[in-house]
Amino acid sequence: MKTIITIILLLTLFHCRMKPEVKPNLPKQSSAVVFELVVPKIFMGHFYPEKVILLKLDKSKKNLSELQMIETNFFSISRYYVLNIEPGEYAIVAAHVHEKDPNTQKDANVYYVLDRENLEKSKFTVKPNQVQILGKYVVGFNKTELGTDHDMDNVGESIIGSFKTSLTAKIGAAIVSTVLTGGADQTDSSGYAGFTEIDQSKEMIEEIKKQTKLDFEETAWSSIPIE
Numbered sequence: 001m002k003t004i005i006t007i008i009l010l011l012t013l014f015h016c017r018m019k020p021e022v023k024p025n026l027p028k029q030s031s032a033v034v035f036e037l038v039v040p041k042i043f044m045g046h047f048y049p050e051k052v053i054l055l056k057l058d059k060s061k062k063n064l065s066e067l068q069m070i071e072t073n074f075f076s077i078s079r080y081y082v083l084n085i086e087p088g089e090y091a092i093v094a095a096h097v098h099e100k101d102p103n104t105q106k107d108a109n110v111y112y113v114l115d116r117e118n119l120e121k122s123k124f125t126v127k128p129n130q131v132q133i134l135g136k137y138v139v140g141f142n143k144t145e146l147g148t149d150h151d152m153d154n155v156g157e158s159i160i161g162s163f164k165t166s167l168t169a170k171i172g173a174a175i176v177s178t179v180l181t182g183g184a185d186q187t188d189s190s191g192y193a194g195f196t197e198i199d200q201s202k203e204m205i206e207e208i209k210k211q212t213k214l215d216f217e218e219t220a221w222s223s224i225p226i227e
Contacts, residue, residue: 020074022083023220030224031126032083033090034212035134039097039112040196046138049095049112052080053159057089057123064119065154069093076215079208083221085126092122094159095139095193112193113156113163115144121195131216131226133208135200144192152192160190 024030038046056068070090074081097110114122124134146153146164156163209226216222 017214018074018076019215019219020076020081020083020221022073024224025084026220028128029084029086030129030221031085031087032081032131032221032224033085033124033126033134034079034081034131034208036078036136036208037080037092037095037139038078038137039095039110039139047097047099048075048078049080050098051096052092053094053096054082054090055093055119055155056086057091063151063154064116065151065158069158077211079211079215081215087126087128089123089125091119091124092137093119093155096159108189109160111156111160111163111190112139112141113152113159113190114139115142115192115194116149116152118142118194119152121198127227129224131212131221131224133205133212133226135198135208136204137195137199138197139193140196141191142194144194146192156190156192163190 024032035052037049037052039049040046052072054070054072055064056070058067061067070082070085072080072082074083093114095112097108097112099108099110122137124132126132146156153164212226213222216224
């Protein structure tokens with residue numbers, strides 16, 4: 001009986017798999033990146049962010065706060081994509097989690113902004129006409145204080161306007177449990193975050209690659225090489 005239920009679930013998952021509506025910009029800039037990113041919940045389980053934000057690095061710019069921000073534009077089950085990303089150097093900079101408390105129905109918007117050290121850990125290069133698999137990232141608030149890196153503070157401010165001024169930005173994770181249980185008047189929380197885990201093992205890359213092929217199956221993206 002369990003075997004039959006498992007097969008039904010797998011068939012349902014396959015047929016309900018979302019396909020990207022964004023088409024590749026062939027033949028010049030049909031690159032894409034794919035990765036998994038989760039934020040652990042306070043007590044158990046994890047969140048999949050509403051969106052993940054990247055920075056396009058540019059050596060001609062003096063400050064990170066001058067750089068272009070790019071948001072993920074496709075999500076499938078557990079994978080985030082940026083489709084038609086231009087070739088160049090990039091880094092992950094932030095994630096936005098939106099949660100509604102089931103009891104109070106209060107909305108909570110939580111912004112995890114990577115500090116400079118963790119942003120450096122996420123750097124990657126996009127090459128023309130390929131789909132690049134980055135791996136899996138686990139993100140959580142850390143103890144990095146505001147005011148020690150003004151450029152990164154300004155990056156955070158461009159993501160959430162109250163990043164430098166709100167009380168929650170200064171105490172980070174301490175307020176998150178209150179926000180997500182509906183016990184706070186303020187529904188936006190933010191702070192510096194870091195990677196608690198980065199999994200770029202061969203097994204993880206191969207699993208994401210397999211799932212990406214299924215996400216792209218019978219779409220124009222299926223002809224783009226996956227690296």
